[in-house]
Amino acid sequence: MTLHHTDPEVHTIIAQEQQRQQLKLSLIPSENFFSASVREAVGSVFMHKYAEGNIKKRYYEGNVFVDKLESLTIRRAKKAFKLPDEWSVNVQALAGSNANLAVYLALLDIGDTMMGMFLPDGGHLSHGWSYEPKTVQDPHSYIYFGGSRKVNITSRIFKTIQYKTSPLTQQFDYDEVEQIAMEHKPKLIITGGTAYPREIDYHRMKSIAQKVGAYYMADIAHEAGLIAAGAMKSPIGIADVVTMTTHKTLRSGRGALIFAHNDIIKKINRAVLPGLQGGPFNHSIAGICVGLGEVLKPEFKEYAFQTVRNAQFLVEELKRYNFTIVSGGTDKHLILLNLTNKPILGKKFARALDYAGIVANMNTMPQEIRSPADPSALRIGTPWITTRGMKEQEMVQIASWINRVMEICSPWKEYEFDEFEKSVKESVEIQTISDEVKELCLKFPLKI
């Protein structure tokens, strides 16, 4: 009996989502499309098993094969990230945010100060975000102390401060970060983010952390796959701890990995379990294991380098249409478009692109003056389209579609959102682009 027979309602929804993924271009930089083997492993019988504990030290019987799987995953993770002997890995955290929280629980006491990157500049919620509604940011200040809306648990239980990027370069200003660290003496300094398109100087960050006696955690959720392949620099062996998600550029199913120096890994293991969660998702670990097996193959290296080449090529194409790129370019898979010189901003533009078959997301940007619900920027990226096999030639086409959508929508710039969406929906020109996108997608089919 298949789902088709047992639950046609869910079967239909899955089939519709499958069609959407097949016939639209996902430019969301945190998404990727996993191989059939990764998906088979995630859907395997490992989902039935409870395995609280660590290898050979479980609280449940029947874990011979879970142990075997977890050991293999650890071996592959160590190899993929060229782990030094004095480092270890935890593969059990359920997701990136949980992995980060586990590190904080391991290394900090409640009320300690942690310091991460300002969310509107590209930082992540789990790095200590809180805000004060309806307050205007000082564009010259490099520091943010948060506000009364403690939207992430990290800002409720720790004292959180955030450093901003340079208003001139929209990149890290390490001297400013150092000054803030010297003044506020955080116990943990974090780098990494969801919308920061540049390399980070891990050595410099570690030296800042050392100067103030802080731990340094590099969250490489986005660029993990690029780092494993050598397409970007690695913080492994430099930072004290490195966290990552497995489902973005690493293309290994949903989950997270935590790498840390042996001095602190035991504390981190205890923070994951029993600190934060019960049984690990063995089926997700199975997916990660298969994905890491793929990461170790030469084809993955080619994929990662092509992902970066595609993003950099797309930047140049978009510049030809007078799109402004935050920080002037990208060193990775991710591009942030500052739309303030264009008639349509992030929220409306993302919706219009979706009708045209191009899926992206609205985003804040450095020096943001608008709300995250209706921000100035659009975030795009190349992991998924590169998995489809697309190269520079296709980037030319994609940039041209992005520009055409902007031009088509320009006359509707004053419309309220609903009216804007109605105009997009009824536009024959947008429909034409969507048909063209479908044609391209079918030339680069996903192996579903």
Ligand SMILES: Cc1ncc(COP(=O)(O)O)c(C=O)c1O
């Ligand atoms: C830098 C960074 N850290 C952590 C996370 C959280 O990962 P998850 O969604 O798996 O909790 C993300 C997700 O986008 C991220 O970009």
